[in-house]
Amino acid sequence: MDKFIKYTYKTLIYVFILLLVACGDNTKTNTAEETNIKIHRFECDLFSGEGAPHFTMMAKKYKEFYFGFCNDILEIPENRQDTLHIKELTEFIHHPSLIHLKHDVDSVYPDLEPIEAQLTEAMKNYKKEFPKNKVPYFVSFVSEFGFANITYDTIIGIGLDMYLGKDYPIYPIIEFPKYMSNKLCKEYVASNAIKALAISNYEYQTKDKRFLAFMLFEGKVRYFMKKLMPELPDSIILGYTDKQVKWSKFNAHDVWSHFIEKKMLYCDEPAKYMRYLNDGPFTTAEGVPQESAPAIGIYTAYQIIQKYAEESGASLEQIMLESNWDKILKESNYRP
Numbered sequence: 001m002d003k004f005i006k007y008t009y010k011t012l013i014y015v016f017i018l019l020l021v022a023c024g025d026n027t028k029t030n031t032a033e034e035t036n037i038k039i040h041r042f043e044c045d046l047f048s049g050e051g052a053p054h055f056t057m058m059a060k061k062y063k064e065f066y067f068g069f070c071n072d073i074l075e076i077p078e079n080r081q082d083t084l085h086i087k088e089l090t091e092f093i094h095h096p097s098l099i100h101l102k103h104d105v106d107s108v109y110p111d112l113e114p115i116e117a118q119l120t121e122a123m124k125n126y127k128k129e130f131p132k133n134k135v136p137y138f139v140s141f142v143s144e145f146g147f148a149n150i151t152y153d154t155i156i157g158i159g160l161d162m163y164l165g166k167d168y169p170i171y172p173i174i175e176f177p178k179y180m181s182n183k184l185c186k187e188y189v190a191s192n193a194i195k196a197l198a199i200s201n202y203e204y205q206t207k208d209k210r211f212l213a214f215m216l217f218e219g220k221v222r223y224f225m226k227k228l229m230p231e232l233p234d235s236i237i238l239g240y241t242d243k244q245v246k247w248s249k250f251n252a253h254d255v256w257s258h259f260i261e262k263k264m265l266y267c268d269e270p271a272k273y274m275r276y277l278n279d280g281p282f283t284t285a286e287g288v289p290q291e292s293a294p295a296i297g298i299y300t301a302y303q304i305i306q307k308y309a310e311e312s313g314a315s316l317e318q319i320m321l322e323s324n325w326d327k328i329l330k331e332s333n334y335r336p
Helices: 002-035 042-046 052-062 064-073 086-094 096-108 113-129 186-205 211-228 234-238 242-250 252-261 270-276 296-312 316-321 325-332
Strands: 137-141 149-152 155-159
Touching (some): 002 113, 042 052, 042 137, 064 137, 064 155, 113 211, 149 186, 186 211, 211 270, 211 296, 242 252
Parallel strands (some): 137 155
């Protein structure tokens, strides 16, 4: 009897070890599958058919994004007789300007493999930093220049018509300024999707209306981007030209002194400080030269967050959860 118990016990241990190994392998496989990103091309599916069966299939496949596209992007009013918005979507896919736009998108993006490769690497880092978080579901779409990105819970939408290249002839016609159209290109697709992920995950932290809080939130978003995409240059992360990055580095001390002298850090009136966070050809604020980079508050905040990370040794997850802005500033020991 004793021999039988010992044998059974050893057998159970052996089986348990085998199960552990098997589970371990499955976990790795599942993680690999989860982070192997495929961008689901909503626009291709949408334009590939029509009629009730087609739109029923679309709603079943894309679920929340399908109805978000109808309600939020196309702003179709609710219709209890046509819950799938068949009439409006049929008009959308048959509109001449949309057919032309879809053709342009297909020409620039016959496939999305390079972007999927970037996002796959980013999501591998995301799972390392946030092992409990679900990897987003990425969807591409066209909206006739309405949205570059849109998010729904763990869905990240990518508006490909907003990334057709700085020389795309329609952008000037619809009065997109040059500084904006310069960033409507392939280089920004993956990085802006990661930026959208950061904002959607942590936008609840923007209740504090002080300049310090707003700019440090923007700094955390850029730090998040850099940690997930470490090969990404600061010019893409910040939306700057190389010249503007150099200007920001060279003038970091003067910019910080400007904020202190103007008593901006604790200002809680957005009308007074948003000029330091808004995009543009340069920072349009009194006392800031026209050769400046745009949104110099974001550059400053990005440096503060990097310094805080070095000083505190905190993980990316800890940094993103920390919303005590005064603590971050103090413990960063930021002295440009």
